[in-house]
Amino acid sequence: MNGWTEGYVGGIDYIRAFYRDWSPALLSFALTLRGWRPPEALRSGAFTMAELGCGHGVTTAVLAGANPQARFEAMDFNPSHIAGARRLAGDGGLANADFLEESFADHARRNGPELDVAALHGVWSWVSAENRAILVDLLRRRLRPGGVAFVSYNALPGTLAHMPLRRILVEQTAAGSGPLPARIEQAVDFASRLAALGGGWFAGADGVPERIESLRHKSPNYIAHEYLNGDWTAFYHADVARELAAAKLDFAGAAVPMEQLDDLTLSPAAQALAAEAQDPAVAETLRDVLTNRSFRRDLFVKGGERLTGAERSALLRATRFALLVPPDDLPESASTPVGRLPFPRALHAPLGEALSGGPHSLGALLAKPALAAQGEDAVVRALVLLTSLGFAAPIPGEDGMEDRQAQADRFNGAVLERHRSGDTPGHLASPLLGSGVAVSRIEGLFLLAARRGEDAAALAWRHLSADGIALGRDGRRFDGAEENLAELASRHRAFAFRRQPLLAGLGVR
Ligand SMILES: C[S@@+](CC[C@H](N)C(=O)[O-])C[C@H]1O[C@@H](n2cnc3c(N)ncnc32)[C@H](O)[C@@H]1O
Structure with missing residues (x-):
C-alpha cells in the first residue's frame, strides 16, 4: 500500500504546528549576529520562500498571512496535508502562497523563481539518501546567491x-x-x-x-x-555541512540565536579545544560532542557575504524588537541548556520597560541611559536570550504595514471562525512580527466575539459546550452553564486586561 510514500510513514497525518524559526526577521537577526549579510529581500519584505516537506503547511500559511509582499511555495507529497493547507489558504484569502502536492522528485523537475529562503524542517533525518540528493540539487538550482536554507535534523552524538x-x-x-x-x-x-x-x-x-x-x-x-519512517538517520553536523556543500552552501550558524552563544554550554577550556579544529564544520561537530546535542536547527548560506564589524553593528542597531509578553511577565531567570540563568534586574527591568512602550530598535534602546550604562554587548545578549526564549522578537521594518495589517486581518478572520469548531492552526498572523502568535481556542473565541460585538463568555460557551467541553479550576470541573459562563467571564476579564492589548499591539485583533 501507499507506494508513493517512498518509505516515509503512511496512513497517518503529521501534527499541525507553526514554527517561528525561519520567520524573516528572526532569520535576519540570526544571520547578522553571526556576521552574515541577510538577503536584502528579507528586510524589504518582498522575498520568495519555499518550505520543502511542509506537512499541513501551517507555518507557510501563517507567514504568508503576515507577509503579503512575499511569495511562498510549500510542497508535500501527502495529499491530505496539501488539501488542508489549500483549504486554509483559500479561506484566509492568501493569494501569495501556493501549496503543491508533489514529491521532492516531482518538485525538482519544476522550474520556479529563485528563492531567498528554503526551509526544511523535520525532513533531513527522515528521508532517504536519494531524496536528500534531490533536495541538495534543488537547493543548488533554486536558491538565489546570498539565499539562506534552514535545515533541522537529529544530531549525533546525542541521538x-x-x-x-x-x-x-x-x-x-x-x-x-x-x-x-x-x-x-x-x-x-x-x-x-x-x-x-x-x-x-x-x-x-x-x-x-x-x-x-x-x-x-x-x-x-x-x-x-518522528520514529516510524523507513529512513531515520542521525547526522554529525560535519556530514550535513559536507552534503550541503554540493549545493554551494556554507554553514552560517545556529538558527536559534541563543545557540550561537558558546559560553552558555561550553567551559572556556572546551571552547578553546573546539576552536583548535581548522575546519568550522569539525569545530561545530566537536561542540556537539562536548554538549551531547541531539537536535540541530542550522542556517546555511549560498555565497553569503561577510559584514564588516561596522556594518554588523549598524544592522543590529537598526533591528527593531517587540515584547511578546506583558513586561511584568518577564522572568527573573530562565531555563537554558546550562541550567537557570539569572536575568539581572539592572538590565532586564529597563529593557522590559522600554519595550512595553512599543517596538524599539537596538539603537533606540541604547539611547536610554539605563541601558547605555549596561553596554551594547550586554543589551544584545539580553535580546538574544529574550528572543530565543520567546519573550521578545526581532521585527521587520515599518514599510508596508498597512498591507500587512489588511492581509493579516483577513487571514485571522478566517482562522478565528475555525475556533468555533476547534479546527484551528493554533496561531494567528502578526503583521508587526511578520510571523505567528500562539492563540488558544478560548482566546480565539474571545477575539471572535470582539470582532462580532458579541458577549465573549456567551459566544465561547456556545461553541465549547457544543463540543462537550467544560472548564475547570484547581482540579474541579464546572457543571452546567451558569458556572462555566461565570468562569469564562472571569477569564475574559483577565484576557481583556492583559493579553488582548498585547495582541492588539502585535496587530492581532
Ligand atoms: C515531519 S514532517 C514536517 C512537516 C513540516 N515541515 C513541519 O515542520 O511541520 C515531514 C514532511 O515531509 C513530507 N515528505 C516526506 N518525504 C517526502 C517526499 N519524498 N516528497 C515530498 N514530501 C515528503 C511528509 O509528508 C511530511 O509532511
Missing part, C-alpha cells in the same frame, strides 16, 4: 541514546494489530514497561526513561512521523 528506543517502537508497532494509533500507544507502553525494569541500556542512557514518559503525552501522529 545515539535514542536509537534503541526507535528500534523498540518500530518493532512493536509492526508486530501489533489494529489501527496504527492504537499500535503506537501499545508500543510506547511496552517501551515504558521495559524502562521500568531499569538496568542494561536504560542504566547507561541519559534521559531515556524521561523521553519515553514524554511520549505518553505526545500524539500518535507526532510519534509516527
Whole structure:
C-alpha cells in the first residue's frame, strides 16, 4: 500500500504546528549576529520562500498571512496535508502562497523563481539518501546567491541514546494489530514497561526513561512521523555541512540565536579545544560532542557575504524588537541548556520597560541611559536570550504595514471562525512580527466575539459546550452553564486586561 510514500510513514497525518524559526526577521537577526549579510529581500519584505516537506503547511500559511509582499511555495507529497493547507489558504484569502502536492522528485523537475529562503524542517533525518540528493540539487538550482536554507535534523552524538528506543517502537508497532494509533500507544507502553525494569541500556542512557514518559503525552501522529519512517538517520553536523556543500552552501550558524552563544554550554577550556579544529564544520561537530546535542536547527548560506564589524553593528542597531509578553511577565531567570540563568534586574527591568512602550530598535534602546550604562554587548545578549526564549522578537521594518495589517486581518478572520469548531492552526498572523502568535481556542473565541460585538463568555460557551467541553479550576470541573459562563467571564476579564492589548499591539485583533 501507499507506494508513493517512498518509505516515509503512511496512513497517518503529521501534527499541525507553526514554527517561528525561519520567520524573516528572526532569520535576519540570526544571520547578522553571526556576521552574515541577510538577503536584502528579507528586510524589504518582498522575498520568495519555499518550505520543502511542509506537512499541513501551517507555518507557510501563517507567514504568508503576515507577509503579503512575499511569495511562498510549500510542497508535500501527502495529499491530505496539501488539501488542508489549500483549504486554509483559500479561506484566509492568501493569494501569495501556493501549496503543491508533489514529491521532492516531482518538485525538482519544476522550474520556479529563485528563492531567498528554503526551509526544511523535520525532513533531513527522515528521508532517504536519494531524496536528500534531490533536495541538495534543488537547493543548488533554486536558491538565489546570498539565499539562506534552514535545515533541522537529529544530531549525533546525542541521538545515539535514542536509537534503541526507535528500534523498540518500530518493532512493536509492526508486530501489533489494529489501527496504527492504537499500535503506537501499545508500543510506547511496552517501551515504558521495559524502562521500568531499569538496568542494561536504560542504566547507561541519559534521559531515556524521561523521553519515553514524554511520549505518553505526545500524539500518535507526532510519534509516527518522528520514529516510524523507513529512513531515520542521525547526522554529525560535519556530514550535513559536507552534503550541503554540493549545493554551494556554507554553514552560517545556529538558527536559534541563543545557540550561537558558546559560553552558555561550553567551559572556556572546551571552547578553546573546539576552536583548535581548522575546519568550522569539525569545530561545530566537536561542540556537539562536548554538549551531547541531539537536535540541530542550522542556517546555511549560498555565497553569503561577510559584514564588516561596522556594518554588523549598524544592522543590529537598526533591528527593531517587540515584547511578546506583558513586561511584568518577564522572568527573573530562565531555563537554558546550562541550567537557570539569572536575568539581572539592572538590565532586564529597563529593557522590559522600554519595550512595553512599543517596538524599539537596538539603537533606540541604547539611547536610554539605563541601558547605555549596561553596554551594547550586554543589551544584545539580553535580546538574544529574550528572543530565543520567546519573550521578545526581532521585527521587520515599518514599510508596508498597512498591507500587512489588511492581509493579516483577513487571514485571522478566517482562522478565528475555525475556533468555533476547534479546527484551528493554533496561531494567528502578526503583521508587526511578520510571523505567528500562539492563540488558544478560548482566546480565539474571545477575539471572535470582539470582532462580532458579541458577549465573549456567551459566544465561547456556545461553541465549547457544543463540543462537550467544560472548564475547570484547581482540579474541579464546572457543571452546567451558569458556572462555566461565570468562569469564562472571569477569564475574559483577565484576557481583556492583559493579553488582548498585547495582541492588539502585535496587530492581532
Ligand atoms: C515531519 S514532517 C514536517 C512537516 C513540516 N515541515 C513541519 O515542520 O511541520 C515531514 C514532511 O515531509 C513530507 N515528505 C516526506 N518525504 C517526502 C517526499 N519524498 N516528497 C515530498 N514530501 C515528503 C511528509 O509528508 C511530511 O509532511
